[in-house]
């Protein structure tokens with residue numbers, strides 16, 4: 001076995017990005033974004049749980065509210081909503 005293997009502590013420092021996604025309104029990329037019919041919402045939180053961009057704000061009791069400045073329009077929340085309360089609409 002080769003003895004040239006090194007541990008991660010021996011590797012040189014690489015680039016580190018000190019930025020926050022909060023500063024970038026990626027919602028501008030979206031072609032479709034979610035619209036919630038509050039009358040159909042059972043407040044299950046699945047949209048909040050499944051959104052890959054943590055777009056939904058939810059207090060655990062009320063209807064989740066999407067921060068559309070950071071929604072890329074993937075449509076996962078619409079697919080996962082059990083009551084079809086979410087509809088993707090053209091921006």
Ligand code: SF4
Pocket residue numbers: 036040041042043044045046047048063064080081082083084085086
């Ligand atoms: S997944 Fe649908 S029913 Fe559940 S909280 Fe979200 S909008 Fe409401």
Ligand code: SF4
Pocket residue numbers: 033034050051052053054055056066070071072073074075076077078
């Ligand atoms: S469309 Fe995608 S990114 Fe936008 S709120 Fe739904 S799950 Fe999140």
